[in-house]
Amino acid sequence: MSQYLPKQFKTKPLALLVAMSLGFMSNSALAQEEADAEEEFETIVITASKRSTGLQETPIAVTVASAKDILQTKVLDMGDLQSLVPTLRVTPLQRSTNTNFSIRGFGNGTNNTGIEPSVGVFIDGVYRSRAAAQIGDLPRLQQIEILSGPQSTLFGKNASAGVINVRTQAPSFNLEGKIEATLGNYNQQILKGFVTNAITDDLAFSLSGGMNTRDGYTKSVVGLGDINDRDRWNLRGQFLYEPTEDVTFRFIADYxxxxxxxxxxxxxxxxxxxxxxxxxxxxxxxxAEPFGFESALNIDPTNKIEDGGISLQIDVDYDTFAFTSITAMRNNKSKYLSDVDYTSLDILTEEGHTDIDTFTQEFRLTSTGDNAFDWMVGGFYFNETVDTGDTLFYGTGTRNFFNVLGFGALFPGVEGIYGLAPNSFFAADQYINSEFMQDNESYSLFVSLDYDLSDALSATLGISYTNDEKEVTIESDNTEILSSIDFTSTPTILGIPLTQFPPLAPFVPTLQSVQFLPPQLIFPNSLESGKSSDSKTTWSLRLAYEVNKNVNVFATAATGFKGTSWNLSRDTRPFPGDQAALAAAGLLLANQSYGTRFAGPEESEVYELGIKTRFRNAAINLTAFDQTIKGFQSSTFVGTGFVLANAGQQSTKGVEFDSTFNVSDSVDITIAGMLLDPVYDSFIGASGLNGPVDLSGEKPLGISERTLNAGITYNFEFDNGMFGYIRTDYQYESEVGLVANVPPEITRAVSTINASAGLTMENGVSFQIYVRNLNNDEYYLSAFPPPIQSGSFNAYPNQPRLFGASVSYEF
Incomplete structure (x- = not known):
């Protein structure tokens, strides 16, 4: 296995920890080989293979966050989950609607609505296509499974880098319930609960809901409201209908x-x-005080999201196979208002909206019973409509801002020559509006075959065919008068050639430099159809060998696929190679600029070698991998919008591991980590600090090469039936640059401690105290250049220390 390990494995402290774990595993395997199953760790059942199988016996690189771990560590939403899973990174950015997920360093989709994430998120079998539909206080959980590497053969659409598979608890036929109240700093108030019971002998229900409010921890220095508050609520209802022992209906509605x-x-x-x-x-x-948690805006930003949907899962067991159908419809609406120059001067304000309607349908037939040969066949259908747009408004200070920068003498002269009213350029309330519509229809057909080659050796072959079609339209309205200047041939303004005014000719480049948002060429047009059609057959092959009932090894080769993503942002531009054809068609606009309309498909592949072990007092899993994505869809914010491009190839070699040790009846230790050696094998035309750059051979920014999550839990109980725990968790990420178009000295390094303690009484009453970011660790989530402020750079700081106390009653 050593040939799969990156060079750092031999030189870094984390590598030593892995080696010690492997040594423990090897010695324990000899000593514990004959251990009784009853004395081993409790079996964790997962659905990573779309079958209910034991975690240790499933030949897939998967990390499980149990409901117990999530409750103990006070994980409130997806953003907190990375404190338990080192392979996962969750990055919230400009708005509550924008969150990026990455696994093993691969991930995209942040902020740009046109880019579906390479990490697929599924909640109770339903695909959630956008981050806005994935954020929210986590419902009544069963567990969360994080699958590393491409999963396209079973999970279908856009699982080219991994899957987050969230499972919630189905209704119970016994009366159960819980109510919990939490108070924390910054006036944090959380109230949530659930109740479930039988309605009839074959029909049960559950109802859960919650509200989460908190004052903002970022204070305005100009007398406006606080930033980074919490104000959200959710409601979820379920019915479980079992008319016979072989038929189950599970209906879920949430809002x-x-x-x-x-x-x-x-x-x-x-x-x-x-x-x-x-x-x-x-x-x-x-x-000099980036973690002062202050804001200097001229308006209070707003982020409003409404998300809801329904799903119906039908399971029917026959003699030798089972049928599953999952039907879902979802809607997600969001709108926002932001001060995007991030100063108290009224320069630029952005308003936007998004409305997404999604329908998904999955069918599966799965063999049942204890067979040497098992199979699964199925199909997945996806239909989505995206209606999104944004408007950038010039403010009362925009013209004066340019005047102070040195244009105060030039603008009045040009305005006077053309008979324009004074202060026509960059006047308040002029705007640039972009409206996008995207229709996406996709389907996949898949088959998975499992065959026992011997009592110990089994093989799995998965094949999937995916077809993905998109149709995109754009409408644009630009009222900025300076946008009418044509710098592409003979400069004109309002149709009058500037050559008629020779004194102005030397100032043409200066005027062009402040024309930072030229008109957009709408499409479809006679040259650009606004359509994409992609198809691909992906496959996976796994071999699993049971050394003994404590040790399993596996090897995997797999491919993944993600269809074309369109640049639904203000900076969508025709490709440079289309310039001549656009000119011939008479489509060129004033001051025509070029960029990208879309990024072509991603194609991923991975090779893995893994081992899973489980003994009386320990469980250790390790996977070495070599993973590549060709055409990785890179989206970079450049101040005015997003530059979307395909990286020629991005790859990473590495090792991921997780382990649990029962040191005693009272003490549990968990250690998990990842070593990565990422590189752009080829990436020409990436967005750099001073324009397009060639990053071929360079390390991708934003991907830490070493991550570690460690935790220790002390469990205790009293003679009167009370029991409790004290837990501490540590999250580490090595230092790394953030993005290519900010200075290299702006970096990120994580070293965060979380802690919690709880006590449960025999009557069902529980108390809990918690603190997240106990050591007040400070790091940036990401960074970017603000618009029209050349040389300035902004960043998103992480959350400060948050703490609180909860009381709950469960029956």
């Missing part, structure tokens, strides 16, 4: 709302334009 001011943006580098803002009376935050 949630978010209404918050998000998100905190810190000044990290204040560039030369800072003086212009300050000269006009604007406030710019001190870049």
């Amino acid at each position: 949630s709302e978010i209404d918050e001011s998000c998100c905190t943006v810190a000044d990290v580098i204040n560039g030369p334009t800072t003086a212009a803002v300050q000269a006009l009376g604007g406030v710019v935050l001190d870049a």
